[in-house]
Amino acid sequence: MPDRSDPGRTIAVVSTQQNNNRGRGRARMLPVGRFFGVPIYFAPSWLLIAGLLTIYYAPIVTDSVPDTSGSSAYGISLAFACAFALCVLLHELGHTAVALALGSPVRRVVIFLLGGVSEMGREPRRPREEFLIAAAGPFVSILLSVAFGLGYEALQRHTLPSVLIGLLAWSNITVAIFNLIPALPLDGGRLLRAGVWAVTKKQALGTKVGGWAGRVLAVAVAVSGLALDRSPLGYTSGLLSLAIAVYLWVGATQTLRYADLQERMPKVQLEKLLRPGLLVPGDLSVAESLRRAWEGNVRGLVVVDSTEHPQAIVDEERISAVPLERRPWTAVSSVARQLEPGMILSRTLDGEALVDALRRTPAPEYLVVNEDGSPAGILAAADLLAALAPTRAKGAH
Numbered sequence: 445m446p447d448r449s450d451p452g453r454t455i456a457v458v459s460t461q462q463n464n465n466r467g468r469g470r471a472r473m474l475p476v477g478r479f480f481g482v483p484i485y486f487a488p489s490w491l492l493i494a495g496l497l498t499i500y501y502a503p504i505v506t507d508s509v510p511d512t513s514g515s516s517a518y519g520i521s522l523a524f525a526c527a528f529a530l531c532v533l534l535h536e537l538g539h540t541a542v543a544l545a546l547g548s549p550v551r552r553v554v555i556f557l558l559g560g561v562s563e564m565g566r567e568p569r570r571p572r573e574e575f576l577i578a579a580a581g582p583f584v585s586i587l588l589s590v591a592f593g594l595g596y597e598a599l600q601r602h603t604l605p606s607v608l609i610g611l612l613a614w615s616n617i618t619v620a621i622f623n624l625i626p627a628l629p630l631d632g633g634r635l636l637r638a639g640v641w642a643v644t645k646k647q648a649l650g651t652k653v654g655g656w657a658g659r660v661l662a663v664a665v666a667v668s669g670l671a672l673d674r675s676p677l678g679y680t681s682g683l684l685s686l687a688i689a690v691y692l693w694v695g696a697t698q699t700l701r702y703a704d705l706q707e708r709m710p711k712v713q714l715e716k717l718l719r720p721g722l723l724v725p726g727d728l729s730v731a732e733s734l735r736r737a738w739e740g741n742v743r744g745l746v747v748v749d750s751t752e753h754p755q756a757i758v759d760e761e762r763i764s765a766v767p768l769e770r771r772p773w774t775a776v777s778s779v780a781r782q783l784e785p786g787m788i789l790s791r792t793l794d795g796e797a798l799v800d801a802l803r804r805t806p807a808p809e810y811l812v813v814n815e816d817g818s819p820a821g822i823l824a825a826a827d828l829l830a831a832l833a834p835t836r837a838k839g840a841h
Contacts, residue, residue: 473554479537482550489557490529496684497525501611508607520604524611529555531588531616535623536560538584539631543577549804558691559619566800571642571650578634585620589613627661628654629695651703658696665689705832710795712831718791718812718821719743723752726777730766733758733776744822746811747780754819756780757787757809781807788813791820802828 473485498521505517536553539562543550549565562581568574592613599606626636633654640650669685721744724733733745745758762779781787786805789812793801802810802825810823 479540479553480544482540482544483552484533485552485554486529487554487556490555493557494522494525494529497528498522501525504611505604505607509602509604512604516604520608524608524615527608527612528615531585531612532560532619534588535581535585535619536562538580539577542580546573546576548573548577558688566803567647567796568638571638571647574634574638574641578631578638581631582620582623585616585623589616589620592616625661626654627657627692627696628699629658629692630661633658633699648703648706651699651706655696655699655703658692658699662689662693662696665692704834708832708834709799712795712798712828714789714791714793714798714812714823717823717827717831719824719827721746721811721819721822723748723754723819724776725750726755726775726780728776729772730763730774730776730779731771734763734771744809744824745776745780746819746822747777754783754788754811756782757811757822759808760824761808781809783811787811789823791815798828799832 473487476484476486478484498518501521501524502514502517505520506512506514509517533553533555536555540550540553543562543564548568551563551565553562554560564577568577592609596606596609596613599609623630624632624635626632628634628637628651636657637647637650637654640653641647644650665685666689669682669689671682720740720742722733722737722740722742723746724736726747726749737743737745744760745763746754747756747758749755756777758776758780763776766774766779784805784807786801787807787810789798789801789810791812791814806825808825810825812820812823814820
């Protein structure tokens with residue numbers, strides 16, 4: 445199934461508000477365990493597809509096994525829906541296992557309405573890495589299809605177990621074939637991107653080729669969905685095809701936006717984004733801290749201890765929200781965020797390395813230090829977002 449390492453998420457993860465929204469979305473998901481430390485979730489939308497599969501395949505079970513009761517047919521269909529979800533999960537864990545083996549972090553795995561996603565923590569560094577991660581999922585699905593196919597051959601025909609195993613063999617090969625279509629955000633699109641990247645040495649070009657292929661596929665799936673609405677298969681298959689088409693179009697569009705981002709990323713220079721900062725003791729009042737900042741024409745405050753070692757960085761939104769009458773009595777440390785290791789950036793970071801650093805530790809502001817560890821200034825995530833934004837978006841402000 446598609447993995448979400450690329451479609452526009454690089455910008456999203458350095459946006460604090462969007463990161464908070466994602467956290468709220470995660471809270472609505474059902475955690476089911478971890479795979480080598482990677483959290484696994486089932487989204488509530490999976491229940492809808494489980495119900496649709498149960499209803500859709502129950503008549504097929506009845507036709508395949510004579511004298512089967514309605515309850516047995518629905519029971520086998522429900523068992524198929526649950527087993528298929530586990531197969532999709534194994535597909536995603538294939539991506540995850542290879543990514544982890546190659547040293548690429550994975551944020552989480554989510555099983556949802558239309559399948560599953562493995563959210564990668566960073567972009568692949570080389571075409572070979574991209575290829576291996578993308579190929580792992582379909583490879584697992586093919587192995588599962590072969591295993592279930594062998595099991596089907598060993599069972600007596602027209603029995604409930606044979607129908608269940610047969611459906612699993614068919615569904616897994618279908619998943620593998622569909623995901624190998626060379627169009628982003630599918631796995632085949634990532635294989636296509638890896639190929640274009642390897643030949644041209646341009647990752648962004650590979651992303652664009654895969655993204656446009658994804659749009660073409662989305663249109664084809666939508667057209668087939670409209671045809672299915674008028675066929676004996678009924679509206680259920682047609683609506684599902686249209687939902688897949690919308691998902692593919694959105695994913696492909698986000699991928700194309702990310703390709704533009706890939707082209708702009710190398711031009712980002714931390715030196716040009718640095719805000720001058722001011723070191724202040726934690727017990728200094730908000731009013732006095734702001735007065736010193738205005739007087740020194742600085743745009744950031746860093747809280748230091750008695751030895752002037754940075755301890756925290758003041759949150760711009762929180763300090764601005766302190767009422768005027770309370771500012772003389774509010775310590776600046778109360779509106780600061782403790783410095784985590786990921787919030788301290790080297791002044792030498794630029795381009796993709798800078799974006800990756802912010803993606804690993806989302807925050808509104810970061811302390812930038814010189815090679816000797818001394819404070820050099822402050823980087824605001826909003827400034828990086830503005831630098832990465834398309835030119836037309838900048839001119840609109």
